[in-house]
Amino acid sequence: MSATMTATAPAAGLASALEIRGLVKEYVAGKPVLRGVDLAVPAEGITAIIGPSGTGKSTLIRCINRLVEPTRGSIKLHGEELTGLSGRGLRLARRRIGMVFQEYNLVERLSVMENVLSGRLGYVPLWRAWLRKYPQADIDRAFMLLDAVGLPEHATRRADALSGGQRQRVGIARALMQRPDILLADEPTSSLDPRTAVEVLELLTRLTAAEGVPVIINIHNVDLAKRYARRIVGMSGGSVIFDGPPEELETHHLRAIYGGEDWM
Numbered sequence: 001m002s003a004t005m006t007a008t009a010p011a012a013g014l015a016s017a018l019e020i021r022g023l024v025k026e027y028v029a030g031k032p033v034l035r036g037v038d039l040a041v042p043a044e045g046i047t048a049i050i051g052p053s054g055t056g057k058s059t060l061i062r063c064i065n066r067l068v069e070p071t072r073g074s075i076k077l078h079g080e081e082l083t084g085l086s087g088r089g090l091r092l093a094r095r096r097i098g099m100v101f102q103e104y105n106l107v108e109r110l111s112v113m114e115n116v117l118s119g120r121l122g123y124v125p126l127w128r129a130w131l132r133k134y135p136q137a138d139i140d141r142a143f144m145l146l147d148a149v150g151l152p153e154h155a156t157r158r159a160d161a162l163s164g165g166q167r168q169r170v171g172i173a174r175a176l177m178q179r180p181d182i183l184l185a186d187e188p189t190s191s192l193d194p195r196t197a198v199e200v201l202e203l204l205t206r207l208t209a210a211e212g213v214p215v216i217i218n219i220h221n222v223d224l225a226k227r228y229a230r231r232i233v234g235m236s237g238g239s240v241i242f243d244g245p246p247e248e249l250e251t252h253h254l255r256a257i258y259g260g261e262d263w264m
């Protein structure tokens with residue numbers, strides 16, 4: 001298959017924000033879940049990772065911010081190697097990497113505003129966060145982001161009073177509060193109804209473009225991946241087997257990625 005190309009170069013003309021080389025993850029020694037993944041993520045736009053359940057998409061994303069410890073390989077964010085980092089170095093790297101989760105991961109009993117401001121936790125001294133004394137510039141940006149995600153009037157509501165779509169909007173605002181160099185989104189729409197999923201993807205696309213933040217998104221819905229991503233990475237069995245623009249993703253690629261065709 002012509003597009004069984006492993007990604008070694010970002011889209012023409014774009015420097016890559018993230019470069020992954022030979023990434024292997026074995027949760028159990030000798031049983032790799034990721035089998036030497038190479039990926040170069042451009043400095044802008046959405047890169048969607050698709051593939052069947054259990055193929056290692058979440059593992060790949062979580063290796064980037066080291067929620068999962070890679071077994072071998074290299075992950076460079078703007079040239080900085082992430083795999084060997086620990087302690088303060090890892091904390092500093094993590095604050096450059098935003099994350100949006102399928103189940104939102106908000107602190108349910110805190111207000112929407114406090115959840116958004118918690119995106120600054122890697123930046124403000126802990127005493128400020130404890131006393132809820134964030135710098136005015138952070139508070140101004142949090143209000144700006146709440147406005148941008150369409151929730152300006154919800155700032156003082158508890159997170160657990162929000163709908164799923166609203167929670168994910170807060171999750172996006174919180175991730176952008178970090179001013180990340182890259183944003184990881186692990187199935188951010190899987191818990192949402194189809195219409196809300198589209199609204200959240202529209203928002204994610206618009207805001208990250210405005211902020212100049214590249215995004216890697218794990219997504220099961222191939223149609224949505226094709227609609228919103230500038231680039232599709234198809235994984236199967238822990239390897240990248242398609243890497244290219246959405247318009248080049250054809251039926252035979254999907255057959256290779258997901259197997260069979262009775263589901264098409």
Ligand SMILES: Nc1ncnc2c1ncn2[C@@H]1O[C@H](COP(=O)(O)OP(=O)(O)OP(=O)(O)O)[C@@H](O)[C@H]1O
Pocket residue numbers: 027028033051052053054055056057058059060
């Ligand atoms: N903490 C863990 N310990 C052991 N095995 C794990 C762990 N996390 C994931 N795995 C295994 O690694 C494989 C890849 O899982 P992963 O969640 O990365 O796949 P995925 O492609 O994201 O799947 P899905 O689309 O269903 O979320 C699976 O076989 C899974 O059971």
